[in-house]
Amino acid sequence: MEKFLADAGKIFSAMDILGLIAGLALFLFGMQLMGNALEKKAGGGLKNILEKMTSNPFKGFILGMIVTCVIQSSSATTVMVVGFVNSGIMKLRQAISIIMGANIGTTITAWILSLSGIEGGTWYTDLFKPSTFVPVLALIGVIFFVFLKDHKKKDIGMILLGFATLMTGMDAMSGAVSALKGVPEFANLLTLFNNPIFGVLAGAVLTAVIQSSSASVGILQALASTGAVTFGSAVPIIMGQNIGTCATALISCIGANKNAKRTAIVHLYFNVIGTVVLLTAFTIIKYTCGLTWLDSTGINETWIALVHTAFNIIATVIWFPFIRLLEKLACLTVRDTEEKEHYEMLDERLFATPAVAVDRSNQVAVKMASISKSTLRCSLELLSNYKQETYDTVITGEDKVDKYEDRLGSYLVKVSALDLSDADSIQCNKLLHLISDFERISDHSVNILQSAEEIHSKKLEFSGEAKGELTVMINAVLEIVDLAYDSFLNSNLDSAIQVEPLEEVVDSLKDKIKSNHIARLQKGECTIELGFVLTDLLTNLERVSDHCSNIAGLMLEMSHNNMSIHKYLKSVKDGDKQEYNHYYDYFRMKYDIEKA
Numbered sequence: 001m002e003k004f005l006a007d008a009g010k011i012f013s014a015m016d017i018l019g020l021i022a023g024l025a026l027f028l029f030g031m032q033l034m035g036n037a038l039e040k041k042a043g044g045g046l047k048n049i050l051e052k053m054t055s056n057p058f059k060g061f062i063l064g065m066i067v068t069c070v071i072q073s074s075s076a077t078t079v080m081v082v083g084f085v086n087s088g089i090m091k092l093r094q095a096i097s098i099i100m101g102a103n104i105g106t107t108i109t110a111w112i113l114s115l116s117g118i119e120g121g122t123w124y125t126d127l128f129k130p131s132t133f134v135p136v137l138a139l140i141g142v143i144f145f146v147f148l149k150d151h152k153k154k155d156i157g158m159i160l161l162g163f164a165t166l167m168t169g170m171d172a173m174s175g176a177v178s179a180l181k182g183v184p185e186f187a188n189l190l191t192l193f194n195n196p197i198f199g200v201l202a203g204a205v206l207t208a209v210i211q212s213s214s215a216s217v218g219i220l221q222a223l224a225s226t227g228a229v230t231f232g233s234a235v236p237i238i239m240g241q242n243i244g245t246c247a248t249a250l251i252s253c254i255g256a257n258k259n260a261k262r263t264a265i266v267h268l269y270f271n272v273i274g275t276v277v278l279l280t281a282f283t284i285i286k287y288t289c290g291l292t293w294l295d296s297t298g299i300n301e302t303w304i305a306l307v308h309t310a311f312n313i314i315a316t317v318i319w320f321p322f323i324r325l326l327e328k329l330a331c332l333t334v335r336d337t338e339e340k341e342h343y344e345m346l347d348e349r350l351f352a353t354p355a356v357a358v359d360r361s362n363q364v365a366v367k368m369a370s371i372s373k374s375t376l377r378c379s380l381e382l383l384s385n386y387k388q389e390t391y392d393t394v395i396t397g398e399d400k401v402d403k404y405e406d407r408l409g410s411y412l413v414k415v416s417a418l419d420l421s422d423a424d425s426i427q428c429n430k431l432l433h434l435i436s437d438f439e440r441i442s443d444h445s446v447n448i449l450q451s452a453e454e455i456h457s458k459k460l461e462f463s464g465e466a467k468g469e470l471t472v473m474i475n476a477v478l479e480i481v482d483l484a485y486d487s488f489l490n491s492n493l494d495s496a497i498q499v500e501p502l503e504e505v506v507d508s509l510k511d512k513i514k515s516n517h518i519a520r521l522q523k524g525e526c527t528i529e530l531g532f533v534l535t536d537l538l539t540n541l542e543r544v545s546d547h548c549s550n551i552a553g554l555m556l557e558m559s560h561n562n563m564s565i566h567k568y569l570k571s572v573k574d575g576d577k578q579e580y581n582h583y584y585d586y587f588r589m590k591y592d593i594e595k596a
Helices: 002-014 017-052 057-071 074-086 092-105 108-117 130-147 151-182 184-194 196-210 213-224 231-244 246-252 258-288 301-333 348-352 354-384 388-416 422-457 464-489 493-522 528-558 565-574 578-590
Strands: none
Touching: 017 151, 017 213, 057 074, 057 092, 057 301, 074 092, 074 246, 074 258, 074 354, 092 258, 092 301, 108 213, 108 301, 130 151, 196 213, 196 231, 196 258, 213 231, 213 301, 231 246, 231 258, 231 301, 246 258, 258 301, 348 388, 354 388, 354 422, 354 464, 388 422, 422 528, 464 493, 464 528, 493 528, 493 578
16 A cells, blocks of 8 residues: 555656646536537437437437437436436337447547547648647637627537537646656556456546546546556456446436336446456456456557447447346336326436426426316316315315426526527426416316315305306316317417417306396395305306416417517407407307306
């Protein structure tokens, strides 16, 4: 141990520590900058591709590889996939092939970084050196980001700046450790990693800490530029780096459902078992074939990229025929348990991939809308068939909706502060508006429940005429709820268009039923007490229809270039009324209380 510390002291005294720290900081910042910009630029589109084009394992594998090549992060792809599985968009078996492709796709970063090791004095080799093209890319990036106003071009500028920063950091790290070439203590220290166990642990820990196998491979490539890193020590480290990259997915599945956890576990098993098999084979071949010279032969940046790619390709070839076995192994590890509420799936670690965070928010909002709608229907059932179980269902549903609004609203506010694409930003704002209407509808459900409880406890009974009118009103409100929720759940604009005419009919029904009640009261056919209950019911039903109008209006607003909802509704009523009048006349005839 004393010798180890003494060697470490000599190593650090021989190198420019500040230069290494600065280079590492630039390298990690550049990778984060480029990754975020790439994810923002392509994340939403790639997300849609992943959702729709995973009909067979091979296609999923190709997609996982391409997506990861584009966004430069297998961790981001895996977290995205965990989010899809968690929300039910994708099945576990589909996710496995995508993860396999992502493991290969992430190796492209190592090949890009290996350009820094290109040698040779010819003009065509010099063109591929980072010192030649990075300044040009940086200049273009600055022009795009600083001087252009178009957001898409600014994103491209950020990608170029991130890449330039990444390569500058890599060059700075290589320069900082170049002094170690002639330090024997550094070579002695690296021989520790010829022990496969130490090498795997070192690679796994480093990658888990910085949460990027691409970044940790880049650091290894920088150290390899000294010529002191051997094949024997590099191979176990690279394998360990593939294990360490699973940390991000494992963190992202905290609070997710069982299938999302299984997806992260599959990623871990793929790399751990692949490492055990391939490292065992490597060690056996090294010693049985007399390849011990690998422990004394230096490895360069290009060979590190090659080993990184070869490991992931061979591991995929081994595992690809056994996707079902991987699935069963994950299911045995994460057994079936009681499902949590959807709002508990709102994990802030998904902020690393904003497109996934927005998608998760939408799934939770869908569940919230479903509970809100179900709660309203149960409360209306109590008016004609009062049961304690139904009463309890309404109270429980309203409490859940309140929690959904609180958790989802807070989550969406944080998501909206992220660097979102235009489409994701619009979706985030839409959800923030909609969840308020869902919550208010559940509040009105409780008010209706209270009226039903009063009718039941006091044994009140409406006249036959009042019952018929109230039934018409309830049926109209149930239809407007179905139309509004369909417009949200299925993005059905045809349903949304019908809501406002029906809302006008509901308003007219409320006024007419109240007038009829006053007439019955004057004739002595009804009581004041029943009148109060009826008025409360009509008010709450009319308010429900108002919130449905808000929901449908917002869906239409989003399809008309973000026109304000009030301006849009005014344009509907004051503009071409043919379609509006058609639906208004239809619903007026359908819900005519004179026929009740």
